[in-house]
Amino acid sequence: MSTSSLIWIVVAVVAVLAVALVVGVVLARRRRISLTDQEETPKATGYKAGSGITFAPSDHPVAERTEVDGQPGVGDDAAVPRDSVKRPLVDVALPDAVVVEPKAPEVPEPEVTEPEPIEDEPALDDIEPTAGRLERLRGRLSRSRSTLGTGLLGLLGAGDLDEDSWTEVEDTLLLADLGAATTMEIVEKLRAEIVSRGVRSAEQARALLREVLVEKLRPELDRSVHALPHAEGKPAVALVVGVNGVGKTTTTGKLARVLVADGRTVLLGAADTFRAAAADQLQTWGARVGADTVRGPENGDPASVAFDSVKRGIDLGVDTVLIDTAGRLHTKTGLMDELGKVKRVVEKLTVVDEVLLVLDATTGQNGLTQARVFADVVAITGIVLTKLDGTAKGGIVFQVQRELGVPVKLVGLGEGADDLAPFEPGAFVDALLG
Known part of the structure; x- marks a missing residue:
């Protein structure tokens, strides 16, 4: 054999091996793709992905659905093929029902409340009698007494009064709010009576002053509050x-x-x-x-x-x-x-x-x-x-x-x-x- 023939034989063997290798790789790849598709497609075991429900497996496998014109229809992934075998119903045992006997409603014991006492009419006040009430309250006039009574008695009981003393009497009466006209009348009355009666002591001066002041208050005036009903019955x-x-x-x-x-x-x-x-x-x-x-x-x-x-x-x-x-x-x-x-x-x-x-x-x-x-x-x-x-x-x-x-x-x-x-x-x- 010549050298050139040997070279061609080697080239041919290498070419055959290369073709065989390519064919083997292709076949192995197709087989791997087929296995992957089978694993991803759910078998007819009654399991619906994501539903959590398992059906009993059918005795007859479901034939693969044929496509129309080579195009999948709308909803093919969710619809059940018309030519699929109907799966029988399977009785599923339910857990025994727990019978809960209703409890009788608790009736609270009636509260025993004592009846509210009937309010009595408000007690009326005890009223002090009106007779002599001013005499009982005479101590309340202490401020007026210190200004009017004490000042006048001190001046009039001192004996003979000069003009300055009478001026002080007038001032005392004015400060007590008797007014100018009433003050002049009282001073004139006092001056005349002191001379005519010969007043020399504090007791005589007090009696004279009382008489003049009461006279100026006009005790003859009617001071009663007219509160009696009229003859015809009207108040x-x-x-x-x-x-x-x-x-x-x-x-x-x-x-x-x-x-x-x-x-x-x-x-x-x-x-x-x-x-x-x-x-x-x-x-x-x-x-x-x-x-x-x-x-x-x-x-x-x-x-x-x-x-x-x-x-x-x-x-x-x-x-x-x-x-x-x-x-x-x-x-x-x-x-x-x-x-x-x-x-x-x-x-x-x-x-x-x-x-x-x-x-x-x-x-x-x-x-x-x-x-x-x-x-x-x-x-x-x-x-x-x-x-x-x-x-x-x-x-x-x-x-x-x-x-x-x-x-x-x-x-x-x-x-x-x-x-x-x-x-x-x-x-x-x-x-x-x-």
């Missing part, structure tokens, strides 16, 4: 008026106590509709003495409340109707006209027996100015001086009566419920002189 009516802050509502409540203590039946009318607390306060005062209270809506018409109060008082047959009016400045014409309207409306049912003006004794001359305006609008019949225990100017009593010709009927000497006393000129002067 007496009293209006309580005054400026703001003088204590009208409190005075009305205390006056109700005075009348009840004297055996009168009383009904209260809360005509101060501008201050909500006024009606509550008045109702509290009434409840303490067994007196009913008529009240209206807040900011309502005061005249309407006053009218309803008197009408109810007539229906109930009470002795007295006390009407608390709203505080008003004497300089406000509209409010003063409204007060006149209240009085006129009440007079359509019955007469108004009392119009009591409440004055703060500590205001002095301002109180007198207020009194004049109120007297022009509603015809004042009496004065109630409050806070007389807190002032050294007790002489305002003399001045009010002189200027208005209207008696002081009641005085307030404290914050207690029974510290409103009927005014008695003699007892008042005795309290001033000590």
Whole structure:
């Protein structure tokens, strides 16, 4: 064999081996792809991926589905082939049901509650008698006594008085708010009587001073509060008026106590509709003495409340109707006209027996100015001086009566419920002189 022939034989063997190797690689690759496809495709074991449900395997394998025109249809991956063998139903044993017997609802034992006690009617206050009340409260006038009584007695009891001494007497009276006219009258009376009677001792000076002061208080004036019902059965009516802050509502409540203590039946009318607390306060005062209270809506018409109060008082047959009016400045014409309207409306049912003006004794001359305006609008019949225990100017009593010709009927000497006393000129002067 030649060398060239040997070379060709070797080349041929190499070529055959190369072809065999290529064919082997191709066959091995196809076999691997086939195995992979079989592993990824779920067999007919009844398992549905992701569903968690396993069906019993079928005895007959499902034939592969044929494709139409070589294209898969819509939903082929989820649909079951029409020519697939129906899988039989398999009975699955359910776990035994647990029977839970319902529990009978727990019925709570009924609570045994004691019946609420019936509230008794509020106990009525024990009211101090009105007779001699001012004498019992005379110690409350200590401030006025130290200014008026002690100063005058010290001057008059010193013996013969010169002009300087009489000047001091005048100053003392003026400081006590008696007013210039009343002061001059008292000084002239004292000078004349001291000479004519020959006053030489402190006891004689005190007796003379008492006599002159009581005379100036005009003890002949009627100081009773007209609270008796009329012959036709209609109650007496009293209006309580005054400026703001003088204590009208409190005075009305205390006056109700005075009348009840004297055996009168009383009904209260809360005509101060501008201050909500006024009606509550008045109702509290009434409840303490067994007196009913008529009240209206807040900011309502005061005249309407006053009218309803008197009408109810007539229906109930009470002795007295006390009407608390709203505080008003004497300089406000509209409010003063409204007060006149209240009085006129009440007079359509019955007469108004009392119009009591409440004055703060500590205001002095301002109180007198207020009194004049109120007297022009509603015809004042009496004065109630409050806070007389807190002032050294007790002489305002003399001045009010002189200027208005209207008696002081009641005085307030404290914050207690029974510290409103009927005014008695003699007892008042005795309290001033000590």
